[in-house]
Amino acid sequence: DVKVTQSSRYLVKRTGEKVFLECVQDMDHENMFWYRQDPGLGLRLIYFSYDVKMKEKGDIPEGYSVSREKKERFSLILESASTNQTSMYLCASRENWGNQPQHFGDGTRLSIL
Amino acid sequence: DQQVKQNSPSLSVQEGRISILNCDYTNSMFDYFLWYKKYPAEGPTFLISISSIKDKNEDGRFTVFLNKSAKHLSLHIVPSQPGDSAVYFCATRRSGGSNYKLTFGKGTLLTVNP
Numbered sequence: 001d002v003k004v005t006q007s008s009r010y011l012v013k014r015t016g017e018k019v020f021l022e023c024v025q026d027m028d029h030e031n032m033f034w035y036r037q038d039p040g041l042g043l044r045l046i047y048f049s050y051d052v053k054m055k056e057k058g059d060i061p062e063g064y065s066v067s068r069e070k071k072e073r074f075s076l077i078l079e080s081a082s083t084n085q086t087s088m089y090l091c092a093s094r095e096n097w098g099n100q101p102q103h104f105g106d107g108t109r110l111s112i113l
Numbered sequence: 114d115q116q117v118k119q120n121s122p123s124l125s126v127q128e129g130r131i132s133i134l135n136c137d138y139t140n141s142m143f144d145y146f147l148w149y150k151k152y153p154a155e156g157p158t159f160l161i162s163i164s165s166i167k168d169k170n171e172d173g174r175f176t177v178f179l180n181k182s183a184k185h186l187s188l189h190i191v192p193s194q195p196g197d198s199a200v201y202f203c204a205t206r207r208s209g210g211s212n213y214k215l216t217f218g219k220g221t222l223l224t225v226n227p
Binding site for chain 1: 149
């Protein structure tokens with residue numbers, strides 16, 4: 001079974017802080033993704049990485065950056081946290097061939113005070 | 114502009130009956146379609162998928178139907194069970210180019226009553 005692990009289930013930070021969300025997958029997947037989920041808005045893609053050190057902006061990249069130094073790890077960085085970044089953050093990974101689905105972690109519930 | 118629409122925010126059915134969840138899309142370039150199930154405080158779990166060369170795919174109690182001419186996708190759950198109560202997201206992928214990306218609908222909350 002694919003295992004995608006997000007380092008924290010719940011996180012509380014203050015406005016202006018730099019916040020790191022970590023995600024690790026154990027299946028040697030090339031592609032990794034960061035989404036946020038908000039009520040009534042579904043899942044929105046923030047950034048994705050199709051391989052190590054490669055990244056592309058998703059639909060809502062503003063205020064975020066990412067890092068992929070190793071294949072198994074994909075980090076989401078909130079450069080200066082703001083209250084409108086309070087959300088559920090979801091990481092996913094997939095194999096880079098054919099019709100492979102994305103596999104998700106259990107999410108990080110981030111609150112910015 | 115919303116490219117993937119799940120027009121019913123919620124659906125309630127009785128245990129043992131059929132649940133039908135619907136999804137409409139606007140872009141004819143979408144060629145791969147998936148359904149995910151999500152329980153509260155957990156990540157989405159992949160349920161079933163279908164490629165555009167098919168019009169039906171079945172896995173146990175779950176069947177996905179694709180009507181390309183109508184740009185419509187549906188998920189049938191028969192028989193429905195209380196454990197199926199969750200939010201269901203449809204998602205699609207565009208052919209060609211950066212086809213890693215999925216576009217998600219906003220989800221439908223299914224409640225199966227005992």
